[in-house]
Amino acid sequence: MVALPPAELQPAAQVDAPPGLDNLRSRRHLFVGRASELDLLDAALDDQAGAVVQAVHGLGGIGKSTLAAHWAATRAHGCAPVRWIEADSRAGVQQGLADLATALQPALASALPVEKLAERALQWLATHTGWLLILDNVNDPADIATLTDGLTTGRLLITSRLATTWHHATNLVRLDVLGPDESLDLLTRIATSAGPRDLDGTADLCAELGHLPLAIEQAAAYLVENQLTTPTPRAYLDLIAQHPADMYRDAVVGTAPERTIARIWHLTLDRITALHRPAADLLRTLAWYAPDHIPTTLLNDLADPPARNKAIGLLTAYSMISRDPGTGTVAIHRLVQALARTADPQDPHRQPHDIARARDHATQQLVRALPDDETPKSWPAWRALVPHVDALIDHALPETDTDTTADLVHRVGGFLRNQGAGPRVITYAQRALSAYQRVLGTNHLVTLNARIRLAYAYQAAGDLDKAIALFEQTLVDRLAAKDTPSPDAPGDRTNLAASYEWAGDHLRRAMALHAYANGGAGHLEQAVRLHERILATRQQELGDSHPATLASRSNLADAYRASGDAQRAASLDQQTLAHCLREVGEDHPLTTLIRHKLAGIHTPWP
Structure with missing residues (x-):
């Protein structure tokens, strides 16, 4: 046992802190912004009663440690000594306290074990004021409980990825991304x-x-x-x-390998997965949606409700996602998403099969969430989901599309078409057609129907040549498949008769387009007759109030107007407007379009 000089045996309360005890970490990084956060840390200086506990929390890589070091080094907090403790584990906290004890009394280093040194430091902290401990990167509040629960003097500044466990803090600073x-x-x-x-x-x-x-x-x-x-x-x-996996993972010379975004989030996911593996599955699924306003209904089928709620809670606690209770949505940083959907065989959290499974799960969830109708009361639900479908088809490679992906973009494309979304409709229709052709084959009836949807999209965009070519080619292919029952045929009509009727409707549309494109009285009269037949067919099969029937009435009015019968066109538009106001509402794009036509502003409806 090492004999200690009498001065080293005095009570901790009688030990004064010598100058030069600060061990503030080097501020290697440039510091920008964060004025409001620095002010929040300063605000606690006004409250000097008892211990001051502050916590800075946020996503890994957000700059929590940099903020703490900059504040401690540059602001007039008046604390001394200032000690930095790597607090990512219980052992790290204990070692940091032991280092404080030996800094106060160097002779203790060879006389006491780490545990006793840590106790000595706690005794000193409890009997002195004015000190500042920065507890960096706390992963578990239990690791620092002896400090947060047992001290009544001094100041603690905590940095942590944990967002939901600092109820005892004097003030809480949530750190977000830079402007x-x-x-x-x-x-x-x-x-x-x-x-x-x-x-x-x-x-x-x-x-x-x-x-x-x-x-x-x-x-x-x-x-x-x-x-x-x-x-x-x-x-x-x-x-x-x-090369996303390499760029996210590799550090430049002189940078610690763990100081890359891939490595930092890898460590976070190690901890989260150890606590609850479905949380990592949830994160990979969220990676395929838009980063903001993700409805929690898209997460309903992840697992049973308790497991799902635990996964959401863990990801929120570790700042991997954030929740907005007011809207029932969650948000996730776009770079977390990019990493979570980038396969890396070297990372157990980003194995290719897990990422593919998450992509398919995200697709299925979107399909299940789509409303059953397109009435105005369902529009908010459609509009809330469209950005997430946009994100999915933007990030998923077309060759990974399944029949579920095709169904998703086909249905959403139809909604966008009825909303007058323009070029986006073509993008959706092309993606759906490509997926159906690859999954079901070129001449499958569902594929042919998707080709017709693309033809309508081209027509709406004014590209009549592409629309006509698709209508006519689809007619040829549809008749070649005449022995296959048509899922689009009304009632139980199938096979040849239904095939000809289905094809005839679209052939009439192609001929009408020819008439408009070529002009001339004969062509325009033919267009009027064709649109009259289309309207009669839709009235018989769908009813007089169906949106498709209303669109046909509008198209017939356009044909009347083009042929010189403006009075008849206006009368039909007036009738159609009354139907629209009653059946689809004042905000429907078709209602707006007909009003524009009656006001002399003409835009053709697809």
């Missing part, structure tokens, strides 16, 4: 640290990285190190698009 101007400033300052360079694409790169500080620093450091091969931020964007 666009701030992230632009950060990337520019690092990227040009070695001299001037071409900054083409800087704003686009910051947006792609979701203004996440660590990702901005990682990208900027890569640009500095690889100036010859990656001369601009736009070149870095191209690398992310072509």
Whole structure:
């Protein structure tokens, strides 16, 4: 046993802190923005009664440690000593306290074990004021309970990815991403640290990285190190698009491997998965949706309600997602999404089969969530889901589409068409047709129907040549498949008779388009007759109030107007407007279109 000088044996309360005890971590990173967060940390200076406990929480890579170090080094908090403790484990906390004890009394280092040194530090903290401990990267509040529950003096500043466990904190600072101007400033300052360079694409790169500080620093450091091969931020964007797994995972020389976004979130998911594996499955599913306003109804079939709720709670607690109780939606950072849907065989959380399963699950959830009708009362539900369908088809490769994907984009494309969405309708119709052709075959009736939907989309966009070609080719292919029952035929009519009727309706549409395109009295009279037949057919099969029938009435009015019978056209439009107001409502695009026509503003309805 080591004998201690008498001075080292005095009670902790009688030990004064010598100068130079601070061990604040090096502030290597540039600091931008965060004025409001710094002010929040300052605000606790006004409350000096008892211990002051503050917690800064947020997503891994958001800059919590950087904020804490900058505040402690630059603000007038008046605390001494300032001690930094790596608090990601119970052992780390204990070692940090032991280091404080030996810093106060160096002779204790060889006389007491770590446990006793930590106890000595706690005794000193409890009997002194004015000190500041920064407990960095706390993963479990239990690891720091002896500090948060047992001390009544001094100041604790906690940084953690945990968002929901700091009820005892004097104030809680939620750290979000940088603003666009701030992230632009950060990337520019690092990227040009070695001299001037071409900054083409800087704003686009910051947006792609979701203004996440660590990702901005990682990208900027890569640009500095690889100036010859990656001369601009736009070149870095191209690398992310072509090699996302490598770019998210690899660090530049001089950067610790764990200081990349892939590694940081890997460690978080290790912990989450150990607690509840379905949470990782949920995160991979969320990766395929739009980042904001994700309805929790899309998560209903993830697991039984308790397991689903636990998964949502864990991801929220670790700042991987955020919840908006007022709207019943969740949000997720776009870079977390990008990583979660990028396969990497080296990462157990991003195995290709798990990512493919999550993509298919996200698709199925969207199909189940689609409303059963397109009446105005269902429009809010449709509109809430469309951004998430947009995101899915944007991120999923067409060759991975299944029949479920095809059904999804086919139905949503139909809704967008009836909403007058223009070019997006063509995108959806093309995607649905491509998927059906690959999954079901070129001449399957469902594929042919998808081709007709694309023809209507071209017609609505004014591309009559493409519309007519598709209508006519589909007629040929449809008649070639005449022995197959038509799922679109009314009632129980099938086979040849139904095939000819189905094809005839679309042939009449093609001929009507020819008439409009070519002009001339004969063609226009033919168009009027064809539209009259189309309207009669739809009235018989669908009823006089069906939206498709109303659209046919509008098209017939257009044919009357084109042939010179403006009075008859206006009369039919007036009748159709009354039907629309009664059946589909004032806000329906067809209602608006007919009103425009009656006001002399003509836009053809598909």
